Amino acid sequence: MRAVxxxxxxxxxxxxxxxxxxxxxxxxxxxxxxxxQASSFAMAxxxxxxxxxxxxxxxxxMARSGQVLxxxxxxxxxxxxxxxxxxxxxxxxxxxxxxxxxxxxxxxxSGRGLGFSGGTLDKLExxxxxxxxxxxxxxxxxxxxxGIVLTGQSLDLAPADGKMYALRDxxxxxxxxxxxxxxxxxxxIAGGANAIVLDVKVGLGAFMQTLEEGRELAELMVxxxxxxxxxxxxxxxxxNQPLGAAVGNALxxxxxxxxxxxxxxxxFREHCLHLAAHVLFxxxxxxxxxxxxxxxxxxxxxxxxxxxxxMLVEAQGGDPAYVDDVSKxxxxxxxxxxxxxRSGFISQVHARIVGEAAVALGAGRxxxxxxxxxxxxxxxxxxxxxxxxxxxxxFEIHANDQTKLAEARNEVLSAHQxxxxxxxxxxxxxx
Amino acid sequence: MRAVxxxxxxxxxxxxxxxxxxxxxxxxxxxxxxxxQASSFAMAxxxxxxxxxxxxxxxxxMARSGQVLxxxxxxxxxxxxxxxxxxxxxxxxxxxxxxxxxxxxxxxxSGRGLGFSGGTLDKLExxxxxxxxxxxxxxxxxxxxxGIVLTGQSLDLAPADGKMYALRDxxxxxxxxxxxxxxxxxxxIAGGANAIVLDVKVGLGAFMQTLEEGRELAELMVxxxxxxxxxxxxxxxxxNQPLGAAVGNALxxxxxxxxxxxxxxxxFREHCLHLAAHVLFxxxxxxxxxxxxxxxxxxxxxxxxxxxxxMLVEAQGGDPAYVDDVSKxxxxxxxxxxxxxRSGFISQVHARIVGEAAVALGAGRxxxxxxxxxxxxxxxxxxxxxxxxxxxxxFEIHANDQTKLAEARNEVLSAHQxxxxxxxxxxxxxx
Numbered sequence: 001m002r003a004v005x006x007x008x009x010x011x012x013x014x015x016x017x018x019x020x021x022x023x024x025x026x027x028x029x030x031x032x033x034x035x036x037q038a039s040s041f042a043m044a045x046x047x048x049x050x051x052x053x054x055x056x057x058x059x060x061x062m063a064r065s066g067q068v069l070x071x072x073x074x075x076x077x078x079x080x081x082x083x084x085x086x087x088x089x090x091x092x093x094x095x096x097x098x099x100x101x102x103x104x105x106x107x108x109x110s111g112r113g114l115g116f117s118g119g120t121l122d123k124l125e126x127x128x129x130x131x132x133x134x135x136x137x138x139x140x141x142x143x144x145x146x147g148i149v150l151t152g153q154s155l156d157l158a159p160a161d162g163k164m165y166a167l168r169d170x171x172x173x174x175x176x177x178x179x180x181x182x183x184x185x186x187x188x189i190a191g192g193a194n195a196i197v198l199d200v201k202v203g204l205g206a207f208m209q210t211l212e213e214g215r216e217l218a219e220l221m222v223x224x225x226x227x228x229x230x231x232x233x234x235x236x237x238x239x240n241q242p243l244g245a246a247v248g249n250a251l252x253x254x255x256x257x258x259x260x261x262x263x264x265x266x267x268f269r270e271h272c273l274h275l276a277a278h279v280l281f282x283x284x285x286x287x288x289x290x291x292x293x294x295x296x297x298x299x300x301x302x303x304x305x306x307x308x309x310x311m312l313v314e315a316q317g318g319d320p321a322y323v324d325d326v327s328k329x330x331x332x333x334x335x336x337x338x339x340x341x342r343s344g345f346i347s348q349v350h351a352r353i354v355g356e357a358a359v360a361l362g363a364g365r366x367x368x369x370x371x372x373x374x375x376x377x378x379x380x381x382x383x384x385x386x387x388x389x390x391x392x393x394x395f396e397i398h399a400n401d402q403t404k405l406a407e408a409r410n411e412v413l414s415a416h417q418x419x420x421x422x423x424x425x426x427x428x429x430x431x
Numbered sequence: 432m433r434a435v436x437x438x439x440x441x442x443x444x445x446x447x448x449x450x451x452x453x454x455x456x457x458x459x460x461x462x463x464x465x466x467x468q469a470s471s472f473a474m475a476x477x478x479x480x481x482x483x484x485x486x487x488x489x490x491x492x493m494a495r496s497g498q499v500l501x502x503x504x505x506x507x508x509x510x511x512x513x514x515x516x517x518x519x520x521x522x523x524x525x526x527x528x529x530x531x532x533x534x535x536x537x538x539x540x541s542g543r544g545l546g547f548s549g550g551t552l553d554k555l556e557x558x559x560x561x562x563x564x565x566x567x568x569x570x571x572x573x574x575x576x577x578g579i580v581l582t583g584q585s586l587d588l589a590p591a592d593g594k595m596y597a598l599r600d601x602x603x604x605x606x607x608x609x610x611x612x613x614x615x616x617x618x619x620i621a622g623g624a625n626a627i628v629l630d631v632k633v634g635l636g637a638f639m640q641t642l643e644e645g646r647e648l649a650e651l652m653v654x655x656x657x658x659x660x661x662x663x664x665x666x667x668x669x670x671n672q673p674l675g676a677a678v679g680n681a682l683x684x685x686x687x688x689x690x691x692x693x694x695x696x697x698x699f700r701e702h703c704l705h706l707a708a709h710v711l712f713x714x715x716x717x718x719x720x721x722x723x724x725x726x727x728x729x730x731x732x733x734x735x736x737x738x739x740x741x742m743l744v745e746a747q748g749g750d751p752a753y754v755d756d757v758s759k760x761x762x763x764x765x766x767x768x769x770x771x772x773r774s775g776f777i778s779q780v781h782a783r784i785v786g787e788a789a790v791a792l793g794a795g796r797x798x799x800x801x802x803x804x805x806x807x808x809x810x811x812x813x814x815x816x817x818x819x820x821x822x823x824x825x826f827e828i829h830a831n832d833q834t835k836l837a838e839a840r841n842e843v844l845s846a847h848q849x850x851x852x853x854x855x856x857x858x859x860x861x862x
Contacts, residue, residue, distance in 0.1 A: 170467075
């Protein structure tokens with residue numbers, strides 16, 4: 001078998017066999033197949049596509065390119081939840097304790113933020129001492145003993161994917177459905193999941209801008225899961241405006257914790273309950289979604305979800321007092337309430353603009369390895385469809401630098417659009 | 432400007448500007464743009480195409496990636512002739528002396544054979560002493576003084592093309608019309624040509640297998656020539672069967688020389704006269720093709736073409752006695768006449784199979800730098816459409832190894848197909 005023949009086959013719209021895909025991924029991972037062949041292959045895949053069968057073979061080959069975690073001796077069913085990323089998406093921090101409180105063990109490896117999209121690990125590190133670098137043994141032990149883990153990727157999971165993603169980024173081969181779907185799914189499979197709930201974000205602040213794209217990606221990932229023998233379900237949720245009110249690491253932690261206290265913004269609470277219900281149902285802790293939803297609601301009402309979060313923070317070395325008293329979180333030096341410049345109905349709060357403004361404030365990183373400022377960010381008071389009066393508080397800026405604050409004010413004001421006529425609220429979920 | 436944005440533009444079917452193409456070619460040549468970006472770019476070009484304007488910009492950028500020969504002080508019009516390569520194509524060796532004998536100076540840089548297709552330099556080196564490594568100054572001096580040069584590529588002409596070709600070969604990006612056309616034309620332009628006659632081969636023994644592909648390539652190269660301000664014309668000629676009778680370096684030299692003596696196979700002589708007429712007409716040595724054709728015929732009849740070849744060989748250090756007495760050429764140890772296995776009409780002499788059999792005998796090289804055997808090859812006695820009787824001589828094998836001879840016999844026999852019904856001869860030229 002020769003790499004060039006595999007490229008030629010895909011170039012000529014052929015369907016690759018599992019053996020050909022395995023050969024290519026293995027060769028690329030160990031360096032036998034150079035970058036210049038992998039990049040022309042990626043461009044051929046982007047332009048000519050792959051069937052769900054080929055995409056599944058690619059996913060499995062990438063999952064097997066490194067160690068594959070085996071959780072079968074640790075839990076009866078290893079459930080994972082994946083969000084395709086967005087602005088204000090602190091869902092994992094609330095949903096996982098809810099699910100674990102209902103008796104479904106959840107061990108999750110999360111990522112850091114990149115670009116306008118935040119990352120769960122960065123948010124968790126707003127709690128002093130919280131460790132996101134558990135070893136595989138620590139991961140398994142905590143999952144077995146506590147039933148909940150939320151850490152970074154300690155293992156070299158799916159190294160082919162990391163190498164391929166870096167190459168795609170500089171060769172114009174990022175926006176390919178088969179490449180995106182296999183990149184997400186291979187890490188879930190390598191992480192040991194045998195049941196996966198996918199939260200695919202759609203809209204201005206998501207990688208998938210249109211509902212059609214989001215649906216295509218969701219369907220492809222569900223296909224991959226099914227063909228790879230994993231129970232998989234997908235939700236399509238809105239990311240035109242930020243999720244909830246808080247954008248920024250510590251601010252989002254506070255919101256996630258308040259939600260478990262029974263508070264938090266209505267849209268975020270509803271988002272979490274809906275997602276938790278799907279995870280519980282897929283994890284076979286409820287006979288249907290209605291029962292699963294009731295379980296999730298109960299975990300908030302009886303304080304068990306909050307207790308589980310406290311236990312998680314303590315288990316990973318963080319100070320659990322932060323969970324009980326959110327005033328302990330670091331506050332930014334300057335907090336400014338920006339007032340509505342006019343009356344009207346909110347017709348847009350552009351999620352991507354808000355996300356990028358948060359990065360500019362220091363809440364995120366422009367490139368890998370940049371330091372971040374946990375305290376800065378925004379509280380968005382009004383959502384699309386809300387009525388606002390002139391001079392009513394529109395949003396809050398939390399900043400540690402006055403120049404950046406002024407820039408952020410202009411940016412986030414420009415993210416808001418107003419209408420004289422009433423505007424329907426955005427749906428939380430599309431499907 | 433960033434390389435990745437240029438790749439993305441072509442991936443999304445955009446039309447690149449001259450500045451973008453220049454930036455990419457320059458960066459690739461000097462190493463700023465790595466191979467993995469060039470290969471994904473090449474795949475995007477292959478799958479999404481380029482307009483003739485983009486292809487011309489690419490051609491000129493590659494021509495300018497190294498030194499560009501200026502022949503304006505050497506000759507009034509620098510004519511070049513290019514063949515897309517094939518089996519038994521010794522045309523340059525006969526046509527260039529004919530043209531030069533008619534008063535049109537021709538300085539040509541040729542290549543070596545690769546794969547099943549022979550190379551002019553390898554054929555010329557069958558004459559002991561013949562130098563194919565003239566310096567640029569020697570090239571210009573000989574062109575001015577003798578009016579004819581036939582040498583190798585001494586200058587680093589169009590280095591971007593050499594680098595790109597090596598990359599395309601291993602990344603599945605060879606069969607792209609814009610990339611093939613620009614690769615051919617950039618070397619002609621860098622070689623100083625301002626009038627170019629293209630002989631595009633079509634058929635089983637050519638890179639272009641169908642007439643449609645050949646016509647597309649020819650039209651694109653004529654477009655490039657026109658847009659780049661070069662007078663360019665193209666002929667489409669048949670390469671389903673070998674051209675002439677001889678295949679193999681010394682055997683082809685003998686045939687080319689015999690043709691200038693007034694002999695040679697009818698099809699090869701006609702091919703040369705037709706091509707020479709086009710070169711003379713484009714080089715403004717005749718008012719129309721009829722007059723040009725008459726000049727070419729006269730150059731054979733009056734011996735001036737043969738005299739010019741003798742002068743060329745002598746000027747480049749070869750022994751001119753070979754031109755007068757072809758029995759001086761090295762002969763293979765074993766010469767076997769293979770007889771027709773049956774009577775009938777010849778319906779196919781598969782050029783590629785014959786070419787590959789010649790390589791296997793030692794006449795060509797499987798990879799760059801392999802040594803070659805000048806004496807070996809074939810004389811094909813019958814052409815498509817000819818009637819042959821059982822046991823009549825069908826072809827001759829010239830070999831230096833009996834095992835290889837036996838293999839070649841089987842191969843070249845399999846290249847011949849017979850029909851009971853009469854078969855029309857193949858045309859020499861399609862258009």
